[in-house]
Amino acid sequence: xxxxxxxxxxxxxxxxxxxxxxxxxxxxxxxxxxxxxxxxxxxxxxxxxxxxxxxxxxxxxxxxxxxxxxxxxxxxxxxxxxxxxxxxxxxxxxxxxxxxxxxxxxxxxxxxxxxxxxxxxxxxxxxxxxxxxxxxxxxxx
Numbered sequence: 255x256x257x258x259x260x261x262x263x264x265x266x267x268x269x270x271x272x273x274x275x276x277x278x279x280x281x282x283x284x285x286x287x288x289x290x291x292x293x294x295x296x297x298x299x300x301x302x303x304x305x306x307x308x309x310x311x312x313x314x315x316x317x318x319x320x321x322x323x324x325x326x327x328x329x330x331x332x333x334x335x336x337x338x339x340x341x342x343x344x345x346x347x348x349x350x351x352x353x354x355x356x357x358x359x360x361x362x363x364x365x366x367x368x369x370x371x372x373x374x375x376x377x378x379x380x381x382x383x384x385x386x387x388x389x390x391x392x393x394x395x
Contacts, residue, residue: 297378300355301387307354308375312393314346315371325364325371356380361390368394 314332319325322339326332331339332347353359358380366372372392379388 297387301377304354304356304375304377305391307351308360308373308391308393311347311351311360312373314351315373318342318344318346319370327364329360329362354380366394368392 311329315325315329318332318339321341321343323341326336327338329347329352330336331342333345333349333352335342335344354375356378358376361372361374361376361382363372364370372394374382374393375391376382377384377388377390378386381388382390384390
């Protein structure tokens with residue numbers, strides 16, 4: 255019976271510290287690029303969802319106006335019956351629908367300057383004005 259000698263690992267086997275650090279740096283760079291791209295797509299999706307939510311909320315305000323003769327004084331009237339709405343058939347919206355995808359309140363004015371009411375989605379920054387994903391969108395546009 256022959257015995258095999260175990261294979262000896264030479265001094266050149268394995269990775270050096272420098273090679274391992276190079277791989278870690280490359281993984282970090284790739285990870286940073288991926289996170290940046292995903293972050294941009296998340297903001298784009300939230301902005302699109304906010305514009306769609308603006309349209310839906312406008313329709314809910316119009317439903318309120320059909321039942322009660324005029325749009326509500328405040329958006330909260332879509333959720334909780336105000337004393338001034340005798341034909342209220344709500345709730346017309348959920349509390350969560352009164353906030354945009356970034357958690358900011360929609361701008362609302364009754365009577366509106368551009369129609370019977372003005373509803374504004376302020377975008378990512380939640381403030382009037384801005385460019386890109388912070389650009390305002392109104393229900394009259």
